[in-house]
Amino acid sequence: MHRLLALLLLLLAAPALAQGSAARLQAHPLEDPARGVIANRDAIVAALALRPGMVVADIGAGTGAFMAPIARAVGPKGRYIGVDIDRELVGLMRDRARSLGLPNVEVLLSRPDSVMLAPASVDLMVVIDAYHHFDPPEPMLASMRAALRPGGQLVIVDFDRRPESPKWVRGHVRADKAAFLREIARAGFRLEQDLAVPGLTGHFATRFVRPQGR
Ligand SMILES: C[S@@+](CC[C@H](N)C(=O)[O-])C[C@H]1O[C@@H](n2cnc3c(N)ncnc32)[C@H](O)[C@@H]1O
Numbered sequence: 464m465h466r467l468l469a470l471l472l473l474l475l476a477a478p479a480l481a482q483g484s485a486a487r488l489q490a491h492p493l494e495d496p497a498r499g500v501i502a503n504r505d506a507i508v509a510a511l512a513l514r515p516g517m518v519v520a521d522i523g524a525g526t527g528a529f530m531a532p533i534a535r536a537v538g539p540k541g542r543y544i545g546v547d548i549d550r551e552l553v554g555l556m557r558d559r560a561r562s563l564g565l566p567n568v569e570v571l572l573s574r575p576d577s578v579m580l581a582p583a584s585v586d587l588m589v590v591i592d593a594y595h596h597f598d599p600p601e602p603m604l605a606s607m608r609a610a611l612r613p614g615g616q617l618v619i620v621d622f623d624r625r626p627e628s629p630k631w632v633r634g635h636v637r638a639d640k641a642a643f644l645r646e647i648a649r650a651g652f653r654l655e656q657d658l659a660v661p662g663l664t665g666h667f668a669t670r671f672v673r674p675q676g677r
Contacts, residue, residue, distance in 0.1 A: 484558040491555065493525045500591055500620060501528060503663040507591070507620060508532045510658040510668060516540040517586045522578055522607065523547055523593025527556035527570070533589075534565045544569045544585070546578050576602035580610035591620045592666075594643060595636045604650035608673055617652055617671040619643065620660075628665065640667045647671055 488494065496502060508529065513519065513536035521529055524545035534543035545556045545568070553572045560568045573579045578588075588607055597603040611617065621643065622628070624636040638646075648654055652671035660668050 484555070485562060488526055488555050488559055491526050493552075494528060498592075499663055499666055503660060504529065504532065506660045506662050507668065508536065510660045511536075511587065511589065511618060513537055513541075513587070518542045518544070518584065519587045519589065520544040520546055520578065520580060520585045520610065522573075522588055522590045522603075523596060524556060524570075524591075525549075525552050525593070527559045529589065529591060530556065530559060530568060531563055531565070534563070534568050537567065539567055542567050542569060544571060544580065546571045546573045546580070548573050548575050577606040578603070578610050579606075582609050583612040583615075585610050586612060586615050588615070588617045589620070590617070592622070594619050594621045595638070598637060600646050601650065604647060604652075608651050611673040613673055613675045615673050616655075617647070617673070618658065618668065619647065619671070620663075620666055620668045623665060623667045632665070640669075644669060 494501065500507060513533065515538035517537045518541060519533050519537055521527070521533065521543065524530070524547050527545045530543055530545055537543060547553050547556065550572060553570055556570045560570055571579060588611060594600070607617065622632050622636045624632055624639045644654060651673070653674050655670040655672050658668040658670055
């Protein structure tokens with residue numbers, strides 16, 4: 464009887480809980496429409512040139528702001544994997560995945576030194592406003608490289624720190640673009656090209672490849 468009552472209460476509370484998590488998600492600073500990568504989300508996703516069937520891992524995915532457009536672009540035969548080290552954000556990502564109801568979404572709580580993905584299992588990794596948080600970056604880069612299939616791509620979108628950047632960028636972002644690109648190349652990725660993302664200012668977007676046969 465008690466169990467039945469508890470179940471009934473849970474069923475009655477479920478819509479309110481769902482509304483609560485949607486509100487928490489909407490209010491989160493990472494969802495701020497004024498953020499460059501949120502304001503230009505469609506242009507960033509377009510620049511990724513996604514194809515149906517691709518397995519895409521979003522490393523440092525935060526609230527999963529890129530989950531829906533990526534999961535839809537890769538379709539039912541592809542997969543979106545949202546990866547983050549922050550338990551609370553991973554919870555919000557899980558809420559978002561549930562409310563979207565997309566079957567091709569996974570959410571993973573990782574470690575600061577590892578993406579914790581299976582070897583050679585990913586076609587494309589995207590790291591959006593998150594690479595500058597990887598400190599030290601070397602263990603993360605090694606685990607990202609191992610999880611990418613040979614020939615797979617890594618796209619970094621991050622703040623382009625310059626002497627004229629806003630003070631908070633100069634204080635918050637630990638190095639400039641050239642230093643980031645050097646670190647990534649040193650970790651065994653081949654630099655391919657800068658991606659054009661119309662409208663996205665104060666950022667760079669650069670594509671790397673895990674070379675075949677290495
Ligand atoms: C500024 S947020 C960007 C979130 C999301 N990519 C976006 O643009 O909305 C940076 C994210 O990187 C995550 N992060 C920091 N270090 C990480 C690591 N070593 N592995 C995975 N995620 C990490 C943080 O928890 C945070 O969610």
